[in-house]
Structure formats: C-alpha cells, structure tokens
Amino acid sequence: MAAPAGSAIDLSAALVLAPAPLADWLVILPVVWCLTSGAVLLMLRKNLHIQPLLAILALAVLVVLDGLLLWRVVDGGPLTMVMGRWLPPFGIAFTADLTGALFALFSALVALAGGVFAVQNIDGSGRRYGFYPFLLLLMAGVSGAFLTGDIFNLYVWFEVLLISSFGLLVLGSEPKQIDGAVKYAFLNLVATTLFLIAVGYLYGLFGTLNMADIAIKAAERRADLPLMTLATLFVLAFGMKAAAFPVNFWLPASYHTPRIVVSALFAGLLTKVGIYSLVRVMVMLFPVEREELSFVIAVAAAATMLLGALGAIGQSDIRRLLGYLVVSGIGVMLAGIAVGGPGVAGAIFYALHSMVVMTALYMASGVAGRLSGTFDLNGAGGLYGRAAYFSALSLILFLSVAGMPPFSGFWPKVMVAKAAIDIGAWWLAGSVLLTGFLTMIAVGRVWALAYWRPSAAPAGEGAGAGAGPGAAVVLPLSALVLVTVLVGLFPDPLLSQIQAAATLLADPSAYVDSVFPHGAR
Amino acid sequence: MEVLFSLLVGVFFAAAIYLMLSKFLVRILLGVAILGNAVNLLLFTSGRILREVPPVIPAGLDRQVAVTANPLPQALILTAIVISFSFFAFLLVLSYRAFQDLGTDNANDMRVAEPVADSAPPTGY
Numbered sequence: 001m002a003a004p005a006g007s008a009i010d011l012s013a014a015l016v017l018a019p020a021p022l023a024d025w026l027v028i029l030p031v032v033w034c035l036t037s038g039a040v041l042l043m044l045r046k047n048l049h050i051q052p053l054l055a056i057l058a059l060a061v062l063v064v065l066d067g068l069l070l071w072r073v074v075d076g077g078p079l080t081m082v083m084g085r086w087l088p089p090f091g092i093a094f095t096a097d098l099t100g101a102l103f104a105l106f107s108a109l110v111a112l113a114g115g116v117f118a119v120q121n122i123d124g125s126g127r128r129y130g131f132y133p134f135l136l137l138l139m140a141g142v143s144g145a146f147l148t149g150d151i152f153n154l155y156v157w158f159e160v161l162l163i164s165s166f167g168l169l170v171l172g173s174e175p176k177q178i179d180g181a182v183k184y185a186f187l188n189l190v191a192t193t194l195f196l197i198a199v200g201y202l203y204g205l206f207g208t209l210n211m212a213d214i215a216i217k218a219a220e221r222r223a224d225l226p227l228m229t230l231a232t233l234f235v236l237a238f239g240m241k242a243a244a245f246p247v248n249f250w251l252p253a254s255y256h257t258p259r260i261v262v263s264a265l266f267a268g269l270l271t272k273v274g275i276y277s278l279v280r281v282m283v284m285l286f287p288v289e290r291e292e293l294s295f296v297i298a299v300a301a302a303a304t305m306l307l308g309a310l311g312a313i314g315q316s317d318i319r320r321l322l323g324y325l326v327v328s329g330i331g332v333m334l335a336g337i338a339v340g341g342p343g344v345a346g347a348i349f350y351a352l353h354s355m356v357v358m359t360a361l362y363m364a365s366g367v368a369g370r371l372s373g374t375f376d377l378n379g380a381g382g383l384y385g386r387a388a389y390f391s392a393l394s395l396i397l398f399l400s401v402a403g404m405p406p407f408s409g410f411w412p413k414v415m416v417a418k419a420a421i422d423i424g425a426w427w428l429a430g431s432v433l434l435t436g437f438l439t440m441i442a443v444g445r446v447w448a449l450a451y452w453r454p455s456a457a458p459a460g461e462g463a464g465a466g467a468g469p470g471a472a473v474v475l476p477l478s479a480l481v482l483v484t485v486l487v488g489l490f491p492d493p494l495l496s497q498i499q500a501a502a503t504l505l506a507d508p509s510a511y512v513d514s515v516f517p518h519g520a521r
Numbered sequence: 522m523e524v525l526f527s528l529l530v531g532v533f534f535a536a537a538i539y540l541m542l543s544k545f546l547v548r549i550l551l552g553v554a555i556l557g558n559a560v561n562l563l564l565f566t567s568g569r570i571l572r573e574v575p576p577v578i579p580a581g582l583d584r585q586v587a588v589t590a591n592p593l594p595q596a597l598i599l600t601a602i603v604i605s606f607s608f609f610a611f612l613l614v615l616s617y618r619a620f621q622d623l624g625t626d627n628a629n630d631m632r633v634a635e636p637v638a639d640s641a642p643p644t645g646y
Contacts, residue, residue, distance in 0.1 A: 152597060159604045166611055175622040179634040182619050186549060189608055190541070196560050196601060203594065204567035257634050316642040320635075377642045449643060 016085045026069040027081045027094045030062055030104060030143040037061075038136030048127045052119045055132035059112040062139060066105040073101045074497060078504070078514035080149060088515050089210035095149030097511050098501035099348060103276050104146040106352045109483070110268040110359045111139050113476035114261050117363050120472045121261040126171050134171075135265070138164035145273050149515060152199055152209045154277060158192050158241070165270060168262045169254065180254030187250035191240035198233035205230065212515035214285050215508050222288060231289035234281050235297065242274030242330050245304040251327055252311065256319035260366030263319060267326045268359035272351045275333045282337060283344050283505045290340060297338035302431040305331025309438035316377045318365045318446060322358070325401060325442070328435055329354040335428050336416045345502035346415030349495065353408040353487065357400050360480035364394045367469045367477070368450055377446065382455025390469055391451050393481045398443035400484045403436040407488035411495065526566040533559035546616040546626040553612060557605035561598045568594030 011017060037058035041051060073079060073096055082091035096104070115135060122131045141161025148154050169181045203209055205225050206217050218227060240247040251271070255263050282290040290297075308328025315321040329350065336347025367390055368383055369375040384391045400407035413432055420429040487494055504510055537559055540552030568591035576589040620626050623633060 152600075156600065156604075159608075163607065163611070166615075170615070173618070173622075176634045178615070178619050178622050179631045181615055182546070182628070182631065183634075185612055185615055186553065189553060189612070190556070193556055193560055193605075197563065200560065200564040200567055200594070200597070203564075203597070253635055314642070316640050376640070378640055445642065 014087060014090075016082055016087060016091075020081055023072055024079055024081050026065065026072055027079045027096045027147060030065050030069065030108070030147065031094075031140050033058070033062060033065060034136050034140035034143060038133050038140060041136060042130065042133040045128060045130050045133060048124050051127050051132050052115070055135065056112070056115045056119075058136060059108065059115045059139070062143075063105070063108045063112050066101070066108045066143070069096055070098075070101040070105050073098055078511045080514045089208045089213040092153050093149035093210055093212070093515055094147050095212070095511060095515055096147050097504055097514075098497060099276070099279065099505060100146045102348070102352060102497065102501060103272065104143050106355045107142050107146065107269055107272070108139070110355050110480075111135065111142075111265065113359060113363075113480050114265045114268070116472060116476040117264065117366075118259075118261045120470055121259055121366060122171075126259065129171055130167065131171060134164045134167040138168065138265070138269070140164075142269050142273060146276060149211050150209050151202065151211055151214065151281075154280075155192065155196055155199055158195065158273070158277075161270070161273065162188055162192060165266065168265070169258050171259060171262065174257070177257045180257035184250050184254035187240070187247075191237055191247070194233060194237035194240065198230060198237055201230055201233065210515065211280070211285060212508070212512040216512060218285055227286060227289050228292060231282065231286045231293060234286070235278070235293060238274045238278040238281065239300065239334075240274075242271050242278060242334070243304075243327050244300050244330055244334055245307055245327075246300075248304065248308075248327050248330075252320060252323040255323040255326065256317060260319075260362060260369070263322075264359045264362035264366070267322065267362050268355045271326060271330055272355055275330065275337075275347065275351050278334075278337055279344065279347060279505065283340070283502075284508050284511070287340075287506065290337070294338045294340060297334055298425060298428050301331045301334035301338050302428055303331070304328070304334060305435040306431055306438070309435045309442065312442040313438060313445075318368060318375045318377065318380075318450065319362070321442060321446065322361055322365055325361070325439065326354075326358050328439060329358065329401075331435065332413060332416055332432055335420060335432060336412075339416065339419045339423060339425065339428065341419060341506075342422070342499075342502070343416055343419035344505060345495075345499045346412045346419060348501060349415060349498050350409075350412035352494075352498075353400075353412055353484070356480050356483050356487075357397055357409060360393075360477055360484070361397050361401060363473070363477050363480070364390070364397055367473055368394070371469070372450065372455070377449045380450035381453040383451040385455065387469060390474065390477075393474075393477055394451065395447060396481050396485060398447055400488065402440040402443055404440070405488065406485075408484040408491070410488060411491045522570045523566055526562065526570060530559055530563045530566060533562060544628045546619065546628065549628070550609075550612060550616055554609055557601070557609065561601055561605075564594045564598050564601065568592070 041055055078095055078097040080093055080095045082088055082093050084091050138161050141157045141164060144157035145154055148157060166185055169184060170177055206214055208214060243251040255266060305328050308324050308331055311324035312321045333347040333350050336343040371383055371386055372380040374380055400409045403409040403413040417429040417432045533555055537552045537556035540548045543549060571590045574587050574589045576592050578585055623631055
C-alpha cells in the first residue's frame with residue numbers, strides 16, 4: 001500500500017485506531033503486574049524482611065486483577081487486546097474468555113496461599129536466592145499462558161514458567177533436588193520442544209498463529225490439511241506437560257524433592273497449564289480431531305488415573321504419595337477431555353478443584369512432616385493428638401481429593417463419570433469410580449497411620465513436638481480448605497460459569513467475534 | 522532446496538533422538554542441543570528458502586512482485602534460539618552440578634530422589 005509522500009495513509013486497514021477502553025487493560029494487566037513486581041523483588045532481594053510483605057501484597061493485587069477480569073468476562077463476554085495495535089491476526093492477541101479467566105483466578109488464589117505459606121517455609125537463604133522473584137515470574141508465565149490468544153505466544157509463556165520452575169526446583173541445592181531437577185528439566189524441555197515442532201507445522205499449514213484465526217481456518221479447510229498429525233503432536237506435547245501416562249515419569253521423580261511450598265505450587269499450577277492448553281487446542285481449535293483421538297486419550301486417561309492411584313498406595317513417603325495423586329487427578333481431567341461435550345466442563349471443574357486441593361495437600365504434608373519429624377508413614381503418628389484443628393483440615397482435604405461429597409472433588413467426578421456413561425464408555429466411568437476407591441485407600445491409610453495412630457515417641461519428644469503450626473501456615477491452609485468446602489456445598493455459581501465456559505469452547509464464535517469485531521478478517 | 526533441508530532436518534532429528542536415548546547426561550545434552558537446532562531448521566524451512574530477496578513492496582504497488590521468503594518463521598526462530606540457548610546453559614550447569622553432587626553422569630545410577638531399596642508402607646498398626 002505504498003502511497004505517494006504527503007498523501008494521507010489509511011492506517012485503519014492495519015491498526016486498531018480506537019484507544020482501548022481502560023477496563024480492557026485487565027486482559028494484559030495480570031502478566032504486566034507479575035513481571036513488574038517480579039523485577040522489583042529481584043532488585044530488593046537482599047532485603048530479606050521486606051520481600052515476603054511485598055510479594056504477598058503483589059499476589060493479593062493479582063487476585064484482585066484476575067477477579068475483576070473474570071467479573072468483566074462474565075459480564076461482557078471474551079475480551080481481546082492486540083499488542084502494538086496491529087489488527088489481528090498480525091498483532092499478537094491476548095484474549096481472555098471464561099475458561100482462561102477462571103484458570104487465571106484460581107492460579108492467583110493458589111499462588112497467594114503459597115506466598116503466605118512460604119513466609120515460614122522458605123528461610124533466609126531461600127529468599128536471598130530469589131524465591132519470591134521466581135514465584136512472581138512463574139505467575140507471569142502461568143497467567144500469560146491462560147490469557148494469550150496466540151499459539152506461539154503460548155509457547156513463550158510455557159518457557160517463562162518452565163525456567164522459573166527450574167529456579168524454584170533447585171532452591172536449596174540438595175543432592176536429592178539436583179537428581180529430581182535433572183529428570184524434570186530434560187523431560188520438560190523435550191515436551192516444550194515437541195510443542196514448538198507442532199507450532200511450526202501449524203504455521204506451515206495455516207499461515208497464522210492467532211487462535212481465533214486458526215479455529216476459523218481449521219473449520220473451513222479441514223478436508224485438505226493433515227490436521228490429524230498436528231493434533232496428535234499437540235496431544236503428545238501437552239500430555240507430557242500435564243503428566244499423562246506413559247510420559248509422566250518426570251513428575252513422581254521430582255515433585256517431592258524441593259521445599260514443600262514449591263511442591264505445593266507446582267502441583268497446583270504446572271500440570272494444569274498442560275490441561276488448559278490441551279482443552280484450548282483440542283476442544284476449541286481441533287474438535288473433529290479430538291473426536292477421532294478420543295479413544296486414545298481415553299485409554300491414556302484410564303491408565304493415568306489408575307496407575308497414579310496404585311502408585312500412591314505403594315508409597316511410604318507422604319510427599320511421594322501426593323505426587324502420584326497429582327498424576328491420578330490428571331487422568332480424570334483427560335477422561336473429561338476424551339469424552340467431550342459435558343465431559344469438558346467436568347475436566348475444567350476438576351482442574352480448578354485439583355489446583356486448590358493438591359496445593360493444600362502438599363502444604364498439609366509439610367506441616368505433618370514438621371510436626372512428626374518425618375515424612376515416612378512407618379515412623380509418623382500421633383498428629384491428631386498434637387494438632388486437632390490441623391488434622392480436621394487434613395481430613396477434609398483427604399476426603400475431597402478422593403471425591404467424597406460434600407467437598408469440591410465430588411461434583412467434577414460425577415460430571416465426568418456421567419458424561420462417560422452417556423456415550424457408552426462404561427469402562428471409563430468405572431475407572432473414575434475405581435480411582436476414587438483406590439485414592440480413598442491411599443489417603444485413608446495416611447490418616448490412620450500418621451494422624452490417628454498414637455505417637456511412637458512419648459509425648460513431648462521428637463522434632464517440633466509441642467510447637468503447633470504457626471498462623472502463617474494455618475491461614476493459607478484454612479483458606480484453601482474453605483474454598484473446597486464452599487465449592488462442594490454450593491457448586492452452582494461456579495458450575496454455571498464452567499458450563500458456560502465449556503459451551504464457549506465448543507462453539508468459539510464469541511471468542512472469534514472478540515478477536516475480529518464486525519466480522520472483519 | 523526445501524527437499525534437501527527436509528532431509529537434513531530428518532537427519533538432525535534422528536541424531537538427536539539417538540543421543541537422547543543414551544543414559545549418559547553428556548550425550549543427552551548433545552542430543553538436546555541438536556534437537557533445538559533441528560526444530561529451528563524445521564521452522565526455517567517452513568518459511569521457504571530463497572536467495573536474499575528482501576520482502577519489501579516496491580513503491581507504487583500494493584503487493585510483492587518477487588517471491589520472497591516468509592520473514593515470520595525467521596522471527597520465530599530468533600525467539601526459539603534465545604530460549605533454547607538459555608535452557609541449554611541451565612542444563613549444562615545442572616548436569617555439571619549433578620556430576621559433582623551425585624558422583625555420576627549415568628542416569629540409571631541417579632537414585633537419590635527415588636532410592637532403590639525404599640521401605641514399603643506399613644500394612645497395619
């Protein structure tokens with residue numbers, strides 16, 4: 001469009017000329033806020049006492065931002081903002097729809113709880129080596145992944161959260177951590193590389209990276225493009241990130257090694273980013289291919305959930321047991337994705353539930369380990385006698401993770417199982433129920449041995465005996481337990497939003513309209 | 522040209538996967554380095570390979586005359602190179618620390634986090 005010098009150039013053909021409404025900045029603010037506050041904390045990392053305060057404040061602001069974003073998305077549908085004001089699909093778009101906003105809000109809640117829990121869990125040297133900056137940068141990656149509308153940008157956020165997670169994982173540099181980190185780092189790097197390969201092929205096929213644009217073009221040109229290959233690559237890459245069988249062995253090898261709060265944050269955030277991406281790509285962009293692959297995903301899902309639960313039964317270390325429970329939960333989410341339709345809502349619900357409950361469970365295991373001086377079920381005991389309130393919180397979490405009513409784990413499992421029965425996949429529904437049973441055995445045994453059993457050591461002896469858990473530990477734990485109880489008792493407000501989110505994923509016309517207003521594309 | 526590059530990418534991937542299947546960290550590291558380059562070449566090839574024709578529209582026209590290479594995959598590669606370079610640097614240091622702390626570069630012998638003789642959970646009170 002070269003115009004002679006001096007004449008007016010019609011910029012509206014290439015740029016968004018109207019200034020973005022102030023409220024639309026909410027789409028990008030969570031990422032900007034995390035990056036900025038992470039940078040500030042990095043500069044202040046010698047000030048060990050002011051760091052936790054600032055970080056908790058920053059994370060609280062993040063919760064507010066994500067809450068406002070969710071409120072706005074519920075109110076007015078998906079929101080889009082384009083970098084550099086280039087018209088989509090040329091500018092990198094950030095698009096928040098209900099699914100992304102829900103995930104972002106729950107991740108911020110979990111991070112805030114982790115930030116408070118870390119006050120006691122992370123000592124001076126951990127702070128000096130940058131726990132809080134890493135946490136904020138991790139949240140920048142996680143929020144970016146949930147809110148971006150561009151698939152290469154999604155890859156970049158994956159790398160941002162991955163490099164921050166490396167930093168968190170090796171914080172402390174014990175040999176055990178180095179060992180876990182080697183497996184975690186290599187396998188996750190291979191997974192993101194697979195994702196990059198898929199993105200490269202995708203750009204080669206469609207000539208665009210904007211998700212809304214891909215959704216349109218995939219629907220139009222499905223017949224003459226090798227989309228099955230592409231979809232399979234995405235399933236493998238995201239399955240590896242989400243720790244689906246048989247590419248899940250990095251998770252039980254590493255999640256029990258770092259500081260407890262780091263394990264808790266990883267269990268709450270990282271695998272769920274994989275699930276979110278799987279939902280976004282397979283349900284929204286490639287629904288027909290998801291249908292074709294549904295049997296493969298269903299078999300992987302059943303294997304993931306059952307082997308995860310069996311692995312949990314075989315562990316004597318509470319933290320390693322929880323690692324296997326994370327894997328087992330991923331299986332239920334995959335089952336929802338495999339079934340499709342109402343199952344997708346179940347998968348999203350289960351992911352949100354799992355974010356809260358797995359984080360809280362790791363926190364509880366940290367407290368339990370400190371109170372009884374060991375994480376080994378062979379030596380633990382007497383927790384109920386020492387800390388009754390904490391034990392009650394743990395019991396609620398155990399019941400919730402096994403899917404017992406009236407806690408939050410019950411409803412998504414019902415949704416996934418019902419959706420599976422509705423399409424005649426009785427074996428998948430059976431695996432979900434059997435997994436619940438096996439999980440109950442695993443956590444029931446932790447309860448019986450570590451909490452209910454009288455302490456082996458006489459009262460007043462053993463590490464940490466006498467000193468109850470402090471407020472910095474009980475407060476975030478209680479808050480997360482409150483979330484699982486409230487969601488379990490009153491699932492309707494959340495459930496209706498999740499079902500709306502799943503409907504929007506199945507028919508992304510509102511998402512597309514938000515990226516390409518007035519049908520322009 | 523694209524055919525040649527496709528074959529080259531295939532060779533790179535084969536070499537990378539072969540090296541990564543090894544149990545020694547140094548070989549896995551080399552495999553990861555080659556894998557990153559294989560992906561970069563793949564992206565590069567997907568954007569057409571031509572001689573140095575700048576993707577600039579001549580004055581007075583509204584579309585390109587010459588066939589040019591797509592500049593976007595090259596921008597993607599730049600991002601991917603930076604990322605894979607920083608990751609490789611981290612992995613290099615991590616592997617060296619693993620060798621120092623664990624006394625081995627054999628992944629099969631790295632059993633500190635998951636001990637071989639791990640005690641079974643108790644079966645009763």
